Amino acid sequence: MASTKNYDIKDLTLAEAGRRKVVWASREMPVMKLIQERFAAEKPLSGIRIAGCLHITTETANLALALQAGGADLVLCASNPLSTQDDAAAALVDYGIPTNAIKGEDAVTYYEHINTALDQKPHITIDDGADLVTTLHTKREDLIENIIGGTEETTTGVIRLRSLEKSGGLRYPIIAVNDAQTKYLFDNRYGTGQSTIDGITRATNILWAGKKVVVCGYGWCGHGIAMRAQGLGSQVIITEVEPVRALEAVMDGYQVMPLSEAARVGDIFITISGDKNVIDTPHLQAMKDGAILANSGHFNVEINIPALENLSSGRREVRPFVEEYSLCDGRRIFLLGEGRLINLAAAEGHPASVMDMSFANQALCMEYLVKNRGKLKTEVYPVPVEIDRQVARLKLDAMGISIDTLTPEQEKYLNSWREGT
Ligand code: ADE
DSSP states (O other), rough: OOOOOOGGGGSHHHHHHHHHHHHHTTOOHHHHHHHHHHHHHHOOOTOOOOEEEEEHHHHHHHHHHEEEHOOEEEEEESSTOOOHHHHHHHHHHHHHEEEEEEETHHHHHHHHHHHHHHHTOOOOEEEEESSHHHHHHHHHGGGGGGEEEEEEHHHHHHHHHHHHHHHHOSHHHHHEGGSSSIIIIIIIIIIIIHHHHHHHHHHHHOOOOOOOEEOOSSSHHHHHHHHHHHHHTTTEEEEESHHHHHHHHHHHEEOOOOHHHHHHOEOOOOOOOSSSOSHHHHHHOOOOTEEEEEESSSSSSSHHHHHHHHHHEEEEEETTTTTEEEEESSSEEEEEGGBBBBBHHOOOOOHHHHHHHHHHHHHHHHHHHHHHTSSSSSSSSEEOHHHHHHHHHHHHHHOOOOOOOOOOOHHHHSOOOOOOO
């Protein structure tokens, strides 16, 4: 075959390389494809301005294209300073979707980008971590009167928004996309599970077999990380504060112990709890020489980095995304990706196949918000169950899997009150 210019990815502009990756991701996003086709025909988002604060990835680009096909006027910004894929951002701009995001941007630029997205005066917000909604509620309140509603993608964001709701401060309806079954059972578990291992592997090239891996937090993401680390031959230790989850971890076959004990034996520590200072000074003091620390939770607060700095006499980068801290007592501790979510910092985030379901929920919730404009209260709502089921059915169809249906007799039996036999 003749070699032509632009045959190799390296010969392409960033935007063209990004476009090819966006198309590649779309192969694994059949549900989004169906939604995009329907949206293109029906235009349910016509005239709607949407501001999305999301990880700027090839999967997000596919969501954006579906919303654009539905008639939305969309602007994007990053939901984390280190998660942007610059080629995906360039492709998005090329597709006509203003995208304010640069991998490695500092905190000032991060918030400038959020504010630029808000300047578009959105009718709908999409958030991943609630920084957009928080900025709206604290600094751009004048824009709230235009807003129909919003969605939230992740556990941390839902927790923040529920606290805002509880304090009486929430000013428009939000749908907690994270809490859809077709989101957390797949994206949180299989997506975070695989991509966290991927991020740590890309950053370090370690062998997982034989390592003691401490997973701090046994929510759905923790489940996924533990499962995948065990599958690669690691001995997994779970630390958890919630007794039911801790019991579940025991019965799932993991060792469970307080972090103060695990700190002494672990080779790799992965925080995924959503809380701050999970790994703190006493744990750092107890760790073995060469311990590796990574975070996969939304914010870079789970590992107490200032405490690590206080214990250290110096630090240096030894590989991309790997910083060696030299402790005053001679030990070395390696921090990955500045304590930011390692699956997006050092790898590419959740694979497209699970983002297909998460983003199908997002797109269908956008449509739902428009259809129910003015009818919803200022609450954090669950994803309507019909949307959740529809996403599961579409995904099964796309996978070529059919399932049984109840006979009318079975349905009647399940739905009728009866005495026991
Ligand atoms: N969150 C985790 N992985 C992601 C991805 N690939 N795209 C967008 N958001 C994500």
